[in-house]
Amino acid sequence: MREDVFISTQNFQKFQGLVDDVLGTSLGVEIAVVLGAYGRGKTRAAQRIISMNGGTVYVYYEPRMSLAGLVREIAFALGGVRPRSSDACVEVIKEELSIRRRAVLVDEADQMSVSQLNQLRAFHDLHRAPLVLIGEDALWRKIAREGRVASRVRQVLRFEPITQADLVVFYRQAVDQAVTPAQAAQLLRAAKGDFRSVVVGAARAERIMRASGIKDITDDIVKAVCDGR
């Protein structure tokens, strides 16, 4: 299986469109939210966007981070320095965003506390910082509780389960196999919309084919993959 293939799924394309929109137009409402269950490919999509787009910076929120720690990480991502005092960090953020507009993608934002979300809101208000918060559905519940944050959200993107078209393209590009619509539907049901399960299933299918010397994927192999055998 080719492991260097990136599938531009519909979710990824919408995510990219959202980042372009946030970067391209300044409306004063600059917060965007990306939601989705685990395994849908949010982080992978964010990593791809960060790699390809110089106008974005990435902050991975770790549960150990304090409010000051989060501010410091954003200062480093934007300015390349990590001053000890929060005031100095805020100055760096302000200065960097005034020089060049960049979108700050905050991953695992669902684990942030409400005070940390409010601090991001303050960055948004004071420095017109474009923010993209990425997390599971709990993130939206936290934001919705804080009306002041929710009212500043320009767009909410929900990562939908992987589509049949995405699965067919993945099998064609990564495993070099053309699955039939019926096989694709069966694999999709077994994966329950989770991209990671699709990748694991494709690796399993390839292993079965290699062990049995079969060149093309068959219904029996699909059944074995779906049964987890």
Next chain:
Amino acid sequence: MAGKSFAGKVRAAAQKLKEFTVGDIVDALSPKKYLRPDKVDWTLRDMLKRGEIDRIAPGVYRYAQPPDVPVATRACRAMHVKGSFTASDIVMLSDAERSYVNTLIRGLLAAGHLEHGGVTRAGSGKNINVFRIVHRDRFYLEHCR
């Protein structure tokens, strides 16, 4: 309109429209519809194969902006964002050529920016080297900005 070839004209129209259907391109190129839609359709298929456009819904396409970041920076940004990675991860995230990524990793290893982080087994059963960034902050400042 930029580009003398038919493909160049379609590309210019696609860049202008951003999101479009075959019909939109036909309208943009030939308002009186003297143009055959299948000619545009074939050109769009070629552009789709080259990754110049994405299909966002059946019959609807979006022009994919070419990356504005040099390939070396893209690869290094991918390394930084992953922290611990294989060459395949970097090819996937940065669209860089495999040979280029291998050369880049060798150079960064020799310069002490990267270190071996062990070996992992690919789905195909092959052993694959895992690399790690030695000083993440320094790497970010020197290679990713």
